[in-house]
Amino acid sequence: MPSSNPAGESTLNFTVDPNYSGKNLPGWFLMNTYLQRHLGQVMHFQPYDGFDVCRAAVLANQYDLVYANPFDWVQYVQKLDFVPIAKPRNHFDEVYLCTSAAVPIQDVADLPTRIRVASAHPATLIHMVGLFLLDKADIDRARLEFVFTGSYQGVLKAILQGQADVGFLFDEVYVGASGLIRDRLHIIDRSDDAFAFHAFCIGPRLLPQQELLTQVLCQMDQEARGQVLLQDIGFSGFAPVTDDEVACLTMLADEYISGHEAIDLRATSTLAIDDSAFVVAREDPDSGTK
């Protein structure tokens, strides 16, 4: 729950998606200080190592500000009336399919019959898009055995230690990894959807300062201190989130989380697939499309 310090001042609580608990964590502590100064309120920053524990803490109403992955922030909007206010500018969540550079897998086609897939968590956009990449490569899902690691650092470890043949890696984690680590990885495919994004979300206690906080975040790149901080946490700037974007990603997350996966319309189409029917249905069979 939101806490008070000994002087009786209310303290705001801030956390970030667990994939930021790695390399750029010091930058997020400085981000906390930066926001605290601009809001004029004491803020406490608490990082987490795993998705489940972080999500549970936020859903237990312990936080006022969260920088969350898309499927989590949709939940916070729906369950806690959080409001997504800012997202990385010109930057979206993408997935890399990575293997160890030490194994002779250069392409999706080189994957073994039984494929051990390292993924941070099944309820993430990264997992969903990773599955899409394998679907597009005609990899039968029956071939997949998942190793859920709870974090992207765990995915890296599973790939590098040979516990997985391939991993679903959040692009920012790959880019933020050291050159030594990247040299030990091989990217066999990547998404380029530019569709979903992490976002800063505020809880009810911060709603009166929504406009101020949105402005502070979206104008960070216009002052020297903000520019340095943005560099530390790996972004060029932040932009406001629109209601339409929230609605669109909510549709997507609801569909995925509810388990209604229309992955292959061969199985899910409501239509009978009978060629003869379509010859009749076609308006002009002779000149029509084939």
Place this chain on the structure above:
Amino acid sequence: MAAKFMSTEWIRLVGKQWDTHPEIQKDLKNFNATWEYYIEDRPDIPHVMLFCKAGKVIYAGPSDGRRRDFIMWTNMDHWKKILSGEISGKSALMTRRLKFKGSMMTAMKYMTPFNIHLNILGEIPVDFNI
């Protein structure tokens, strides 16, 4: 002469144009679905639809009452911008300038062919005076 927008002639031309894009047929080789288009602010114009089976358009014509997997609609002004390429497919979807009913996951999974499909709509010389 350009076909009237959202007419049977126009949607058939869209279906034929589809055949000239092998990349979309390849991307949609496992995809079977129907989808319908209409103009939000022109309720007098009948809806049209496409049926794609294994990447090929096998029906292009008036919406004939069969169940649709997807429905896409917006007002005439936004249709013009989408067909001219002024608004990309993804942007139209994300900003809901192109209204969409159906599986958002499927739309995201097939975002590249979705964009190609909107480009195909824009490749047909069209008359918006309807």
